[in-house]
Structures are given as structure tokens and as C-alpha cells.
Amino acid sequence: MISFQQVSKKFKDGTLAVNNIDFTIEKGELFVLIGPSGCGKTTTLKMINRLEEPTGGNISREGKYLKDWNVQELRWKTGYVLQQIALFPTMNIEENIAVVPELQKWSRDKIKQRVNELLHMVGLEPEVYKTRVPSELSGGQQQRIGVIRALAADPDVVIMDEPFSALDPLSREQLQKDIRRLQTDIKKTIVFVTHDIDEALALGDRICIMKEGEVVQIGTPQEITTSPENDFVKDFIGDRRSAWDVPVKDILSDDRAEERDIAEGVTVHSNLPLRDAVPYFDQTEKQALKIVDDEKVIGVLSYKDIVLFMQKDQAAKEKERI
Helix, strand or coil: CEEEEEEEEECCCCCEEEEEEEEEECCCCEEEEECCCCCCHHHHHHHCCCCCCCCEEEEEECCEEHHHCCHHHHHHCEEEEECCCCCCCCCCHHHHHCHHHHHCCCCHHHHHHHHHHHHHHCCCCHHHHCCCCHHHCCHHHHHHHHHHHHHCCCCCEEEEECCCCCCCHHHHHHHHHHHHHHHHHHCCEEEEEECCHHHHHHHCCEEEEEECCEEEEEECHHHHHHCCCCHHHHHHHCCCCCHHHCEHHHHCECCHHHHHHCCCCCEEECCCEHHHHHHHHHHCCCCEEEEEECCEEEEEEEHHHHHHHHHHHHHHHHHHHC
């Protein structure tokens, strides 16, 4: 359990980043901090492992004030996942995952067992991936390694600072599913910062919405969407129709040549929601699907189309919030 008790953070230049916040994160909870840029969410996150120190109030963990913890012990018991994955480029994947366990002087057999266990946990075959270097992995695979590296020494708490924001939409969606599945298995206390309300609603057991260094509302996804505290929350969460619910006919490619290339490809109906169409890409080598309506091909949906559509949707949402 992590408890913030009237916590404030004022920087030397006079900026009040966090102003008198007060809440408790329960053990085993996936707690999401979200809000506009500059709202104080990342500063709040960093105070959990004392990368930033509060200038007012107290933070406690397991009933003990953080200021009374040994900093090294606190950080060893706190996994940290960043947006910038920061894998060591000259180390292979096994060595990257093993960094903290080695610092804690785990035995080599225990480390090897843990590496294999974690790679299996995120669907990466140990014998295939552990001898590779980061540059040989995709962005999504690298971020999976970043997540399990944070879990390697079995910390009680994991903090994640916008870990998926640099990924393409499909990789991001898959990693969100991975985190929810992992959380079901490992039951860690996870504090997750994001600027994406869809991500917050998909992941959070509870969501803390912040504005100008203050907590505006804390609640479950259902509470946040059905009972927004005020107009700011209502505007922030916006229209809950997700881009993943859009029918595929709305985002088709105009490339008729590509359509001819996949004449024997996989076919899906034009009204199928995007989220239900994505799994069909696993069934085709063309990375494109034929879209049909009344048994006639009306266009092609490519992986590139989806990425561009999701990027435009995200940009539009960001513009609405400014």
C-alpha cells in the first residue's frame, strides 16, 4: 500500500508541480495517473521511488514513511519502466534482464531460471531471444523486455512512465493486453502514467485524473465515465467511442493495384469493427485484407492504413484537449 498524505512538490524555480494531493494506492492495484501535460502526474510517480522528494506532506509505503527507507532498498523493491526503453545496447537480452538480480547477488541458476520464466511470460521463446541484442528486436519486443526487466528481481511495486506512447497503435494495443494479463498472474502494485484516456480506461483498476498539480477525481473506469466529477473531467474523457470500434469500411486504402495483388487473400466484411479485423492479419502474408460488402470487394485494408488512422485519431484527440 502506498499512501500520499497532503503531498506537495515545489521546484527551486518556484514551479508548484504537485499541490496537496491525498490518496492511497492499494496493494495489488493497477493505479493510473493521467492528465494534461504539466499536470504533475510524472512528478507524482517519481516521488514513489524518491527520484523526486516532496517539499510538503508525507508518502508512506507498507506503513513506513519513504523518507525513512534506505534509498537503495526502496529502489530495488521498485521496478521502473520508461517510455525510452533504455536497454543496454551491447548486452544481450538475458544480460539486460539480469542486471538487478546480479546486483543483488542472485545465483546464476536462479537468474537463468528467472530470465526464462519472464520471457515465457510475455510470449518470447527464451532459446530464440535471450542471446539477441536489442537492435535485433522490434519496438514492441524491446518494450516487453523493458517490462520484464523491471519485474526481474520480483519487486513489490512497479512504476511505469508512459511506457507505450512511442509505439505504433497495434503494438501498443497488444502490450496493453499483455500488461492486463500479466497483472492477473503476478498481482503487483502497478502505478502507470499515461496521457491517453483510452489506455487509462483499458488498464486501470482505478484512475486518478490530475489538473495543475491537483487531484480532480479518482475512480474506477466505470465511475469516471458514468459520473464525471465536473466539466473538466467530462471534457477530458470526451466521446468514449474508441477508434478500435470504427468499421473497417471507414478506413480503406484507395490502392486498387494492391487489391489485385491480394486477390486470393483473407476477406472480412465491411462492417467489422477494426479491433475484430486486426487478428486476421495473422492469417495473411500480404499484410492486407480484402473488404467485402454484398459479396463484392470494395477495397483493401492494410497494416499501414491502420497505423495512419490511429495516428490521426490520436492527434485529433490531443487537439481537442488543448
